[in-house]
């Protein structure tokens with residue numbers, strides 16, 4: 001059996017580790033931090049978490065949980081980050097694979113040799129060989145600042161949402177929050193309780209979707225009645241589902257212009273969802289003032305493109321993240337402008353032994369997706385799944401990209417969007433198709449190369465041994 005290396009033990013990496021263990025695929029998982037959970041570990045010592053003290057999930061508990069490990073019913077529908085971090089930690093112990101994760105051990109470099117084997121260099125210099133690499137290093141930790149930077153100079157504090165940790169940082173300040181994604185919503189709401197003034201700047205409007213519709217979590221439409229249930233049915237054509245959602249949001253919220261927010265230049269479902277149950281309330285209470293985009297920084301003032309100017313102490317740029325893989329040589333694997341074409345967001349079209357877990361932006365949660373993807377990778381590593389021909393893979397990627405870029409607003413945040421239910425449904429179908437192909441081909445093992453011996457050292461001794 002071939003040996004795999006999983007990079008990262010956030011919610012995606014631990015899903016991968018759990019599945020590979022269960023499916024009998026040998027692997028080692030490397031984690032930079034001293035614990036699992038990645039982004040959900042507030043103040044994570046890896047410096048990569050973008051959590052803040054007030055963070056709650058915006059995908060509901062039942063949408064986010066792994067298929068065979070429900071979150072406790074005592075958790076609220078939209079739990080706090082502490083609940084979520086505990087849930088991931090408990091998951092590892094429940095399925096008993098903590099010993100397969102080497103903590104405080106980042107992967108520094110992964111190089112694919114000509115014979116297909118991966119030379120993996122760890123923090124401290126230790127080198128190991130692997131037949132396959134599963135990438136789960138997350139994609140919400142490398143801040144994307146406004147590009148290009150706004151003209152002028154600001155005398156106050158400019159920060160990216162990645163570095164925001166607590167509302168106290170904004171107490172008594174005049175704050176400009178830029179962006180219409182979920183970070184901007186949360187941070188503007190936080191600021192609205194403690195700051196002297198809050199301005200929410202947007203270069204484009206967004207539909208703000210409430211966390212609850214008809215008294216139930218918005219992403220559990222089957223709870224909202226028979227008609228709404230069709231929203232989660234991938235067999236219902238997208239235009240029909242979109243119409244249903246538009247009607248539900250219109251009924252519940254009204255139009256964005258009613259709140260002084262810009263009219264979105266697109267239809268619902270054509271941008272990553274902005275979900276907030278609180279921002280509209282804070283706007284109508286007069287604690288947040290909507291603004292268009294920033295035009296110029298003028299010392300202690302910020303000028304907006306509509307000609308208005310406000311005095312400000314802090315600007316929080318909630319302008320999204322870059323997808324980066326610091327451990328790959330850029331000419332081998334990189335995602336310029338956040339774009340990395342993959343077959344169904346998992347398989348690299350040219351490199352047959354590197355896989356990506358949850359490198360996507362779902363209308364829905366990433367955890368069950370990472371888990372399903374890991375099963376697909378396990379099928380492949382065990383010879384139980386065969387990819388379609390390279391031509392078909394390329395055609396499929398091109399068709400998927402065309403659909404996505406046609407549907408979504410042009411933005412670096414819309415390079416890997418998927419619909420949760422559709423994706424999971426198609427993934428299941430493709431696993432079955434690939435199983436038939438593998439059966440016909442006699443279950444060939446897909447990979448070249450040699451496996452290294454298993455890693456057995458404990459985290460601390462391994463770190464010490466590595467110097």
Ligand SMILES: Cc1cc2nc3c(=O)[nH]c(=O)nc-3n(C[C@H](O)[C@H](O)[C@H](O)COP(=O)(O)OP(=O)(O)OC[C@H]3O[C@@H](n4cnc5c(N)ncnc54)[C@H](O)[C@@H]3O)c2cc1C
Pocket residue numbers: 007008009010011012013030031032033036037038039040046048050051052055056057058059064105106107108136137138139140141183327357358364365366367
């Ligand atoms: C503020 C915020 C809120 C969010 N809310 C939601 C939500 O409600 N629902 C949802 O589905 N998604 C949400 N997301 C998306 C988020 O990406 C996922 O929730 C989740 O964290 C993805 O898990 P991951 O394991 O892929 O990445 P991460 O959580 O980022 O974990 C990556 C792990 O890899 C490790 N790592 C990185 N590089 C290396 C290396 N070289 N060597 C070894 N280890 C490495 C890191 O230390 C980390 O532990 C949110 C994102 C943000 C920023």
Ligand SMILES: NC(=O)c1ccc[n+]([C@@H]2O[C@H](COP(=O)([O-])OP(=O)(O)OC[C@H]3O[C@@H](n4cnc5c(N)ncnc54)[C@H](OP(=O)(O)O)[C@@H]3O)[C@@H](O)[C@H]2O)c1
Pocket residue numbers: 055056057058059140145146147148161178179180181182183184186202203204271272293318319320321361409410411412413
């Ligand atoms: N509570 C939660 O669960 C929660 C909280 C925060 C984040 N998240 C998740 O974390 C991920 C990242 O979210 P995010 O909000 O940090 O980033 P994001 O979704 O990428 O949103 C970035 C926002 O900044 C805008 N923007 C980018 N560059 C700009 C520029 N130069 N000038 C003006 N505006 C600019 C974008 O506008 P365009 O649309 O025009 O590009 C967009 O509105 C998402 O998956 C999100 O769902 C979840």
